[in-house]
Amino acid sequence: MDCEHLPKYVDFFLDGELADVEHAAIEAHLQQCESCREVISRESRFRAALRQSLRTVVAPGSLRDQIEAKIDSAGKSRYLPTLAYAAGIALIAGLGYAVVANIIANPGFEEQAIAFHQQNEKTEIVGNRSEVDSFLKIRAPFSYQVPLEDTGDIKLVGARLATVGGNPAVVFLYDGGGRRFSVTQYKPPSDWQPGPARIGRQEGYTYATYGDGALVQTLVGDMPEAELTKIVPAAWQK
Amino acid sequence: MAIWKSRKSNSERFKREALPHLDAVYRFALTMTHDGALADDLVQETYMKALAAFDSFQEGTNCKAWLFRILRNTFVNQVRDRRKEVVVEEIPEGLGALWADSSSFSDPESAVILASTRQQLQNALNALPIDFRTAVSLSDIEGLTYQEIADVMATPIGTVMSRLYRGRRMMKEYLLRQGQQSNSQGKVLSLVGSKTGRGG
Numbered sequence A: 001m002d003c004e005h006l007p008k009y010v011d012f013f014l015d016g017e018l019a020d021v022e023h024a025a026i027e028a029h030l031q032q033c034e035s036c037r038e039v040i041s042r043e044s045r046f047r048a049a050l051r052q053s054l055r056t057v058v059a060p061g062s063l064r065d066q067i068e069a070k071i072d073s074a075g076k077s078r079y080l081p082t083l084a085y086a087a088g089i090a091l092i093a094g095l096g097y098a099v100v101a102n103i104i105a106n107p108g109f110e111e112q113a114i115a116f117h118q119q120n121e122k123t124e125i126v127g128n129r130s131e132v133d134s135f136l137k138i139r140a141p142f143s144y145q146v147p148l149e150d151t152g153d154i155k156l157v158g159a160r161l162a163t164v165g166g167n168p169a170v171v172f173l174y175d176g177g178g179r180r181f182s183v184t185q186y187k188p189p190s191d192w193q194p195g196p197a198r199i200g201r202q203e204g205y206t207y208a209t210y211g212d213g214a215l216v217q218t219l220v221g222d223m224p225e226a227e228l229t230k231i232v233p234a235a236w237q238k
Numbered sequence B: 001m002a003i004w005k006s007r008k009s010n011s012e013r014f015k016r017e018a019l020p021h022l023d024a025v026y027r028f029a030l031t032m033t034h035d036g037a038l039a040d041d042l043v044q045e046t047y048m049k050a051l052a053a054f055d056s057f058q059e060g061t062n063c064k065a066w067l068f069r070i071l072r073n074t075f076v077n078q079v080r081d082r083r084k085e086v087v088v089e090e091i092p093e094g095l096g097a098l099w100a101d102s103s104s105f106s107d108p109e110s111a112v113i114l115a116s117t118r119q120q121l122q123n124a125l126n127a128l129p130i131d132f133r134t135a136v137s138l139s140d141i142e143g144l145t146y147q148e149i150a151d152v153m154a155t156p157i158g159t160v161m162s163r164l165y166r167g168r169r170m171m172k173e174y175l176l177r178q179g180q181q182s183n184s185q186g187k188v189l190s191l192v193g194s195k196t197g198r199g200g
């Protein structure tokens, strides 16, 4: 090994990817050559700076909690983890969707959400917010977010899995002062444009669709538009 | 009941093996997506897939590398499913001439590069095309071997070596430019008494 050839091996040397013989040859050269030692030292200081700086990024605590909870629920689940994860949606939502697909000839998101709203009897979990949450945690194949927090007037009372436009969805069922309304949440299509809530009426129901690039929801109820608009979170009101 | 029990102990074993790598998996997800919310989703999906496939994990092999492989496959498939354009900016190889040197720089240049801040290092890594930043972060930040990186990325080991070489070099060039810019900016700003310059 000599000064001329050493630069070719610096990366391999520091990555620990050289055969023992080559590694030893370089170490022997470094013992007696200060300029090559300097080359190695500069490079290794750069690697150290990179590693130390960027290793400081750690996972959010909430993510750790969510994953641990999902692993725990999967351990207790009567489904195998594989089933709960991969086939769960096909088993649970597939049948429901097949029925819906037959009813609706040309389904838009609102039409589908209204159809889900009408199918109260298909609700898979009836319970309060935390019961609904632990049911969905292991079954929902995407990172849903409970769309509305409980208030004095509004209460989450149930949920089920569904499919909107071929994508997994969760239908949340709410009680609003004795009136039922539902929120169907799904991943937005690729051409989704965030903006103020889209509000309208169809088949005797009022709906509002709103969301960002990550999650979109369609709120459906039989109340007047003005009342439904009040439920839409402030960020999505005009 | 026996089945229930074994499933339970399976998930306990999975937690012991896989959860300690959560920070690394999250960092890798951020490296791939550049987006906290997408990274969250990707990490959750990775862990659920890993749990479902835990039987196929061979004890004694690198669990972190195994999780990285699942994550990268999931990410690549998601991008394909969404039919978004996969940006694989392959840079012309031109090996030979480039391999004549290591990726190291001259003395004064190195001084500028080594003065980089944490944020500048992060920006430099983020600026690399995806396959290059994947290779660099797996090697330089997470400490995987060339063979492990090749497995994660499903590429030959030679491709890993050239991506590492070029990725590191591009990062340094980026840092050199940033450092020179902020040095000259620092000088100008110090003339008007500002303290925002990173002193030159």
Ligand SMILES: [Zn+2]
Residues within 6 Å of the ligand: A002, A003, A004, A006, A029, A033, A034, A035, A036, A037
């Ligand atoms: Zn020498």
